[in-house]
Amino acid sequence: MNRTSEYQVYLRKWITLSVIIGIIVGFASLCFFHMLKYLEYFLLKSCLGYSGWSVERKYLLFLIPPLGGLLSGFIVYKFAPETEGHGTDAVISSFHKMKGIIRRRVPIVKAIASTLIIGSGGSAGREGPIAQIGAAIGSLSSSLLKLKEEDRRIMLVCGTAAGIGSIFKAPLGGAVFSVEVLYRRDFETDALIPSFVSSIVAYSIFSSFPGLGFGPVLKVPRYEFHHPQLLFFYAVLGILLGGMSIIYVRLFYLLKSGFKWLRIPNWIKPGLGGLLLGTLAFFTPSVLGTGYEVLQTAINGEMMTRDLLLLGLAKMLATGFTIGSGGSGGVFAPSLFIGGMLGGAFGKLLSTQFEYIEPGAFALVGMASFFSGAAKVPVASLIIVSEMTGDYQLLAPLMLSCALAYITSSERWSIYESQVSTRAQSPAHIKEYEFFVLERLKRNRGG
Structure with missing residues (x-):
């Protein structure tokens, strides 16, 4: 054949x-x-x-x-x-x-x-x-x-x-x-x-399916990239969120280790995590659930700087309480929430000095950048956020910010601890790489 x-x-x-x-x-x-x-x-x-x-x-x-x-x-x-x-x-x-x-x-x-x-x-x-x-x-x-x-x-x-x-x-x-x-x-x-x-x-x-449709998950204003000088601010955003993603990952696994250390039956630990979450939500209710409603407001640029910072940091704790305790759920939505809040806060601070800054655009880019650093998926992050919002006008800032967040966060820190560096380190591909090495050795000996 x-x-x-x-x-x-x-x-x-x-x-x-x-x-x-x-x-x-x-x-x-x-x-x-x-x-x-x-x-x-x-x-x-x-x-x-x-x-x-x-x-x-x-x-x-x-x-x-x-x-x-x-x-x-x-x-x-x-x-x-x-x-x-x-x-x-x-x-x-x-x-x-x-x-x-x-x-x-x-x-x-x-x-x-x-x-x-x-x-x-x-x-x-x-x-x-x-x-x-x-x-x-x-x-x-x-x-x-x-x-x-x-x-x-x-x-x-x-x-x-x-x-x-x-x-x-x-x-x-x-x-x-x-x-x-x-x-x-x-x-x-x-x-x-x-x-x-x-x-x-x-x-x-x-x-x-009726009621769902093909529209994006989040509706955003039409943000456009029309000031090249903005790339500098988006680059700073990527570096900052790359650093924050390290803090998030370390805090998550610190809390997970704390729950693991507790000498109580494992099935009770998610209940304890729920109690800690409920206590936190008593003061900051917006940390509950996926948080898409609140995230939508941040993308619209309708939140205050203090609220954005507070919710971004509180969501880190809430996610650690929920999933770190053994609760079953994903880290993608919380990561988008955290990145959106922190990115929006950075945009709000900049908007006080530069009138052409749109805080909502920084919230959107922050969503992808933060997850890029936390999960080591820079390409997927910018594509998913673009598709979820139906907005590709910020593709250049997304690319720059996601890349810098990924680089800044370093390979060591990832929310997915089972990841390996490359295919060469994966047991799934070790045989094929061993074959290539043996073939090269044979050729060298033959030469």
């Missing part, structure tokens, strides 16, 4: 498999999204009276988040301990260390546990849960089809791409994120094209 024929067989195989994964994960995303939507409405809106800025029945803050944490913790540690915390890191670990194998019960346990945490006000996002749910679907599908280990890993990445691309309405960003997040300085290029296909299919299914 010649190379052209082999390539055609490869394309037919992976287009078919990617479409299948995209369809399944697209419907799984719909189920998870609506489970979360209804529980959030019941617990946060109806019971707590939470509006994004205030809570009507504050005494319930000491009941609902802890109860959600306890129920979630019990389910997680009873049925699938690997679903605790932020699921994306578990996906990365499975790819590198477990041959892409994920247990069958993971999607259901992760969906229920994460719905309980986020729906009860936990400071967590949908990215981690849907990444692990999608990855598990890809892994399970490959096992049913009796695919080889290399193909299982690609299926896992396809499932991750489909989950992220659908629930954030960011098909390109979801695909790039899934191949970039595995490493701190590399990409899983073998899975790129299959990830494109699965992400597009899942996104199309998700967005076609």
